Amino acid sequence: MIESQNNKNNRVLFVDDESNILDSFRRTLCKRFSVTTACGPLAGLDTVRDHPPFAVIVSDLKMPRMNGVEFLSEVRSLSPDTVRILLTGHADTESSVAAVNEGAIFRFLTKPCQTESLIRAIEAGIDQYHLVTSERELLRGTLRGSIKVLSEVLALTNPEAFGRSERIKRHMNALSSHFERPDALKLELAAMLCQIGCVTLTSEMLNKHIRGEELSGEEQQLFAMHPHVGYDLLTHIPRMRDVARIIQQQNVPLSEDKDMHFGARALKILLDYDMLASRGMAAGEALQYMQNTQSIYDPEILRAFRETILDQEVSVAGEMYLEDLRPGLIAAQNIETRDGMRLATKGQELSEACIARIRNFAKAYGLDEPIRMIVPDESTQSS
Structure with missing residues (x-):
């Protein structure tokens, strides 16, 4: 302060x-x-x-x-x-x-x-x-404001990508604590913004990739470019060059660059795990599959991730109505209007802007209530 x-x-x-x-x-x-x-x-x-x-x-x-x-x-x-x-x-x-x-x-x-x-x-x-x-505090405030704006833009334009980044952020925070990383804030920012380049993609295209469906040649090229789009966006923000570099390398296998920043190696693990989990794999099955894949993942980070994710406490889930939603709750299901417009994805942490969007679209297009939500354990939430 x-x-x-x-x-x-x-x-x-x-x-x-x-x-x-x-x-x-x-x-x-x-x-x-x-x-x-x-x-x-x-x-x-x-x-x-x-x-x-x-x-x-x-x-x-x-x-x-x-x-x-x-x-x-x-x-x-x-x-x-x-x-x-x-x-x-x-x-x-x-x-x-x-x-x-x-x-x-x-x-x-x-x-x-x-x-x-x-x-x-x-x-x-x-x-x-x-x-x-x-x-310094002024610069930090400016940085926080810039990150918040970018995150909210992603949440409004591509809820699927935003929900994914929120899930990744929670896992990254757990890894930072496990390794006692001095650059924990940098790693959290990289996780929060790892999908910012997806503003150039449609939610449908991202869903196809996550589900493992075949992408057209043009779609493959667009998807491969999103980390570089994110890098280009973030290099314009003061003191974000290291974060931008982590995001640029998020899909690079370890075999291609063994000197990658810890954050990039961690992101590769977290993103691939999230994709496998989204395809219906149980946590143990997904982790075993990744462990059997040679030369792609950092083995030390993968072992630590196995420990952190299997040790995480299951949060309390319950059904809530729109009037009960508040920032910090996590969606336990995809939140969609009655005509199928997705407003938030399973695993996404709700912000004030996201809640306002859900309520506004619910009034205009209808939304089935109650909604299954997760109440996070306060002791595991990041500051």
């Missing part, structure tokens, strides 16, 4: 090996900033780990066991957004300038430091911290 200008983070940590100096900082600056102190670099690192992010950390250079530059370098790994200020003696100016030039330190001040100079440096550091975090 972006902190307001009147409530922005003004937490400052002072680290020194002399307690009397720390006491002086606390007395002098406590009315301007939220001051925390730590006696020595090791205590400073523990404080960084155990507290919410500090906007600024001010460290002395000469301390036992770890000097200020080394300490602030560790801080950079633990809390990369925190602005780092180094206090030095006149004799240490050359090494301090080198630290600034290497990009690890925001500013250095020579001792003894005038109180007003220290205050100005800390205020500049707080402003820098606020600028960096605000810009």
